[in-house]
Amino acid sequence: MITIRNLIYRYNKHTVLFDGLNLEMQAGKIYGLLGKNGAGKSTLMKTVTGLLFPFKGTCKVNGLQPFKREQGFLEQLFFIPEECYLPSLSINRFLAIYAPFYPSFSHSAYKEYLKEFNIPIDGNLHQLSFGQKKKAFIAFGLAANTRLLVMDEPTNGLDIPSKVQFRNIMSRASRPDKVILLSTHQVRDLDDLISSVIIMDDSRILLHEEKDRIMEQLSFYNKQRHIPQDDILYEEQTPNGLVAMCRNPQHTETYIDLEILFNATLSNPVLINSIFNQTKPGK
């Protein structure tokens, strides 16, 4: 549904940011985009949402080129940036003005999400705190029912109960014809939600794998247990002790530690990719 081919993007003549980026995302999935500061996540999200123009190469969403900003594209896109600046309107007025732009907008779902986030429907947007504004906008974005939903750091600014509410709401947001792309530094906030992991560094995609395949090929253990040295791909001292990421020849199901996977991939992307390439279907 999203196809990026040989994408070249540069902010200025001297710095090429994406130098032939390729990426595919399919409907029905929730993609978690992980990367350090400056890795290129926001630039990728802005390209996919049509806020930046590719210098060369193509980016297509459902066959349309985002930068053309055609109606058929815009009415199926909702982008929630990290910081939401909302107009000084009542929630009802905001709804009356902006909901008609989205043909599949669900007023009942919007009310339900607001209720779940404890935001009064008869309130004013300018009277809400930063976190409440963000929740009101997330509720609107989900109720818009677009085929592409992009969220930049959605849990930033949310308190602990709101993060739980967010996860509950998001777990019902997936649809077979919808792509959800989330970027985050707070991997533990979103790790249960995402179905596919994209790790970026230095404007390149280092790893792009389904969580099911990660679970099949890798296992994560606290190193109190005995693990054959040859199976260990990466290990790291954490506050809870030494954690090891290992080959998983027996396909034992363990909890995926996304932080460890992220650090392991950044430290040796070739090795981590080789694990998946050796076992690609058809090999």
Ligand SMILES: Nc1ncnc2c1ncn2[C@@H]1O[C@H](COP(=O)(O)OP(=O)(O)OP(=O)(O)O)[C@@H](O)[C@H]1O
């Ligand atoms: N408007 C701009 N002009 C020039 N360079 C830019 C501009 N915006 C971003 N960059 C550069 O592009 C690179 C990627 O930035 P980007 O904002 O995409 O990273 P990010 O992964 O979203 O980072 P963060 O996690 O800090 O939000 C960085 O090196 C950044 O300095």
